[in-house]
Amino acid sequence: MKTEPSISTLHEGNFLRLQQVGRWEYVERTKANGVVAILAVTDEGNVILIEQYRPPLGKMIVEIPAGLSGDHAGAEGEPLIEAARRELLEETGYHAAKMEFLFEGPSSAGLTTETVTFFLARELVHIGPALGDGSEQIVQHEIPICEVEDWLAKRFLDGRAVDCKIYTALFLVRYQIGL
Amino acid sequence: MKTEPSISTLHEGNFLRLQQVGRWEYVERTKANGVVAILAVTDEGNVILIEQYRPPLGKMIVEIPAGLSGDHAGAEGEPLIEAARRELLEETGYHAAKMEFLFEGPSSAGLTTETVTFFLARELVHIGPALGDGSEQIVQHEIPICEVEDWLAKRFLDGRAVDCKIYTALFLVRYQIGL
Numbered sequence: 001m002k003t004e005p006s007i008s009t010l011h012e013g014n015f016l017r018l019q020q021v022g023r024w025e026y027v028e029r030t031k032a033n034g035v036v037a038i039l040a041v042t043d044e045g046n047v048i049l050i051e052q053y054r055p056p057l058g059k060m061i062v063e064i065p066a067g068l069s070g071d072h073a074g075a076e077g078e079p080l081i082e083a084a085r086r087e088l089l090e091e092t093g094y095h096a097a098k099m100e101f102l103f104e105g106p107s108s109a110g111l112t113t114e115t116v117t118f119f120l121a122r123e124l125v126h127i128g129p130a131l132g133d134g135s136e137q138i139v140q141h142e143i144p145i146c147e148v149e150d151w152l153a154k155r156f157l158d159g160r161a162v163d164c165k166i167y168t169a170l171f172l173v174r175y176q177i178g179l
Numbered sequence: 180m181k182t183e184p185s186i187s188t189l190h191e192g193n194f195l196r197l198q199q200v201g202r203w204e205y206v207e208r209t210k211a212n213g214v215v216a217i218l219a220v221t222d223e224g225n226v227i228l229i230e231q232y233r234p235p236l237g238k239m240i241v242e243i244p245a246g247l248s249g250d251h252a253g254a255e256g257e258p259l260i261e262a263a264r265r266e267l268l269e270e271t272g273y274h275a276a277k278m279e280f281l282f283e284g285p286s287s288a289g290l291t292t293e294t295v296t297f298f299l300a301r302e303l304v305h306i307g308p309a310l311g312d313g314s315e316q317i318v319q320h321e322i323p324i325c326e327v328e329d330w331l332a333k334r335f336l337d338g339r340a341v342d343c344k345i346y347t348a349l350f351l352v353r354y355q356i357g358l
Contacts, residue, residue, distance in 0.1 A: 057285060110233060116287075153355075
């Protein structure tokens with residue numbers, strides 16, 4: 001382990017900060033205490049997937065529900081598990097009575113400080129339509145967990161963008177939970 | 180699909196560009212045409228994992244071999260599959276006679292334009308020690324593929340950071356290839 005040179009800020013944005021350490025550039029979030037991603041499985045054995053428009057990529061992306069923790073004024077210390085419940089409800093309309101930690105790891109360790117904390121949501125109750133946060137347009141899919149690989153492969157071959165983290169979460173629940 | 184507002188540049192770094200579209204901020208790479216990640220499996224059935232120091236996180240991360248495509252002067256049009264062969268050789272000392280495309284998807288769709296292209300490397304020949312690119316310090320592990328989940332889970336419980344993309348790749352090879 002080398003001694004770390006000092007970190008300098010190249011640009012302070014409203015949500016992201018571009019940093020430099022030595023010659024290495026990377027980005028960090030300024031208004032969140034974490035990122036959560038939720039693999040939600042209904043009592044019928046369906047995985048909930050969403051598609052939403054993502055401005056960086058300029059198109060719809062197939063994902064599991066996910067979002068920032070502690071990014072709302074007055075809730076800066078929001079626990080990750082509470083953020084997972086909130087994001088699942090906002091993006092899908094489902095409340096999860098059971099929310100289990102699966103794993104936490106970096107999403108792109110060369111590019112960003114971001115780590116993603118994965119949860120498995122079960123004992124779901126559909127409370128109402130997905131509300132979003134006012135800016136999100138979301139299409140929801142419920143796919144039997146035994147068919148989800150084929151469903152995703154077909155979407156991918158049809159030219160849809162599929163988020164890497166779906167497969168991270170699916171591997172973890174197969175391995176840790178046996179679903 | 181909404182009409183996209185114009186994109187503005189908040190900061191042009193040497194390697195990263197901080198962009199804004201509407202109120203959304205995101206980062207893109209300026210000196211690469213892609214990112215590749217390689218799940219390499221030896222003839223003996225071992226998966227090759229590496230640990231390397233990642234400046235954004237300030238610590239060692241357990242990963243599969245990965246790197247940028249087209250980031251060397253004069254090789255801006257480097258094909259992704261060639262970048263995968265080069266990165267594997269640089270980071271592990273293995274040449275892969277067989278390199279198969281697995282999947283491409285965004286690593287963090289809310290944060291960056293980055294997508295990662297996954298390959299499965301087989302028919303490996305160990306040519307020599309890992310060379311790195313002169314800046315990387317890399318620890319290499321070869322783990323039987325049937326034990327890799329347990330090995331990773333143990334590292335994680337020991338407090339090591341494990342990259343999300345390892346699980347993405349493992350899921351894909353289990354599903355698509357049956358390894």
